[in-house]
Amino acid sequence: MRVGILGGGPAGLLTGARLASGDADVTVFEEHREIGVPNHCTSVISRETLAEAGVDPERTVVSRLRGVQLGIPGGAVVRYKSDEVRALVIDRPSFDKELALSFLKGGGEIELGGRVEIEFNQRPHVLKASDGKIEPDVLIDCGGAKSFLRRKPKAGSALSGVQFDVLDTDMERDVAEIWVDKRRNPDFFLWCVPVNSEVVRIGSAWRASPAEEMLMKFTMWRFGSAQVVSKYFGPLIVSGYLLPFFDGNAAFVGDSAGQTKPTTGGGLRYGLMAANLAAEALLEASSLIDVKHALSDYQRNWLGTWKREVDWQRSARRLFRLMGNDELNQVLNWIKEEVILPDLVEGGKLDHHASLLRITSKKALLKSGLSVVRSLILGLSS
Ligand SMILES: Cc1cc2nc3c(=O)[nH]c(=O)nc-3n(C[C@H](O)[C@H](O)[C@H](O)COP(=O)(O)OP(=O)(O)OC[C@H]3O[C@@H](n4cnc5c(N)ncnc54)[C@H](O)[C@@H]3O)c2cc1C
Numbered sequence: 001m002r003v004g005i006l007g008g009g010p011a012g013l014l015t016g017a018r019l020a021s022g023d024a025d026v027t028v029f030e031e032h033r034e035i036g037v038p039n040h041c042t043s044v045i046s047r048e049t050l051a052e053a054g055v056d057p058e059r060t061v062v063s064r065l066r067g068v069q070l071g072i073p074g075g076a077v078v079r080y081k082s083d084e085v086r087a088l089v090i091d092r093p094s095f096d097k098e099l100a101l102s103f104l105k106g107g108g109e110i111e112l113g114g115r116v117e118i119e120f121n122q123r124p125h126v127l128k129a130s131d132g133k134i135e136p137d138v139l140i141d142c143g144g145a146k147s148f149l150r151r152k153p154k155a156g157s158a159l160s161g162v163q164f165d166v167l168d169t170d171m172e173r174d175v176a177e178i179w180v181d182k183r184r185n186p187d188f189f190l191w192c193v194p195v196n197s198e199v200v201r202i203g204s205a206w207r208a209s210p211a212e213e214m215l216m217k218f219t220m221w222r223f224g225s226a227q228v229v230s231k232y233f234g235p236l237i238v239s240g241y242l243l244p245f246f247d248g249n250a251a252f253v254g255d256s257a258g259q260t261k262p263t264t265g266g267g268l269r270y271g272l273m274a275a276n277l278a279a280e281a282l283l284e285a286s287s288l289i290d291v292k293h294a295l296s297d298y299q300r301n302w303l304g305t306w307k308r309e310v311d312w313q314r315s316a317r318r319l320f321r322l323m324g325n326d327e328l329n330q331v332l333n334w335i336k337e338e339v340i341l342p343d344l345v346e347g348g349k350l351d352h353h354a355s356l357l358r359i360t361s362k363k364a365l366l367k368s369g370l371s372v373v374r375s376l377i378l379g380l381s382s
Helices: 010-021 047-053 092-105 144-151 211-223 268-284 288-322 325-337 341-347 354-367 371-381
Strands: 002-006 025-030 061-065 067-071 077-081 087-090 109-112 117-119 126-129 132-134 138-141 158-167 175-179 190-194 199-206 228-237 250-252
Touching: 002 010, 010 025, 010 092, 010 268, 047 087, 047 092, 047 268, 061 190, 067 325, 067 341, 077 325, 077 341, 087 092, 092 109, 144 158, 144 228, 158 211, 175 211, 190 211, 199 211, 199 228, 211 228, 268 288, 288 354, 325 341, 341 354
Parallel strands: 002 025, 002 138, 025 109, 067 175, 138 250
Antiparallel strands: 061 087, 067 077, 117 126, 126 132, 158 199, 158 228, 175 190, 190 199
């Protein structure tokens, strides 16, 4: 089977590596001249994500997080640190390069520095490059947010992500901060993640401009005159999976299929699992006629694992957008008074945010005093 993959990000490289190791003849086309560059990602992942990718932690993990601080500027702040590592921060360019190495070792080929397009108006679909058409048996669109936005240009399905790296050594190195402030950002939370002993990555995502200016105001509030050493910009997909995951002999994997968490926009775990599922299904196809069945198996298996979770996260995101600072402050105060954060950090799962609701609702049902928490649970279950 000859496979052409558009996009040399994690989804494209892992799908390629799995297919190449199963004897498919695979080429990845990446428009940039270097894998992993430019980077837009905060790069906070779970251990399960690394396992899904099969990447060695020693070569990619730059920081280990044990705790979190949640807060509203001028309002409630709650903090908890575990004895255990709860999340990893990776160096994304190294992570992508590790995936590329394993793809190349398995016999795959990478063509760098040239844009390709899938011609969807032709059946079977073909790839168009600057020097002509390429006709693999199967095409996989792993073009990330750009491909997603081409398929779903609707306002609100992606936010404009902005991040700054600032030099700061005061922040505790193994605790991430999450701030909510509807005046600074009605659409999303703001994060501060220590990425090494000197640098903290601050970021957020907005529906509308001026995102960079708003993040600078927050940076000044939180870190004063700390030096900003890098700025990153990129679309964050928050609308969740975009069906179908296939069209004729073409499949969509990763951000191009909206395989991200609506609550945070984090897409590495969901996209990497999709890469494994898509490759596994395609390798079972004994002829090209079976490709359609294989791709429909891929879609069913991914939805079987993540659909409920992502649907829940979509509701949680809608609810967050409806809440104002007063309600958020009440929730945070409640989390603080009832000492819920330790349970959330110890029992919650980074890729399964519905687990956080289960923990919170247990406590809420026991106490049931706070109207905002009750409406949160009712809102999410409706
Ligand atoms: C601000 C921000 C912070 C984030 N933080 C996190 C986080 O902490 N944790 C997490 O899990 N996720 C995070 N994400 C999301 C994560 O970066 C994506 O989910 C992940 O990169 C998706 O991988 P992918 O391979 O699908 O797409 P990408 O990584 O975007 O790769 C797509 C590749 O395709 C190439 N390409 C596109 N079009 C073409 C074309 N026509 N021809 C050739 N090549 C093409 C691109 O150059 C790119 O290399 C964040 C995203 C943003 C924007």
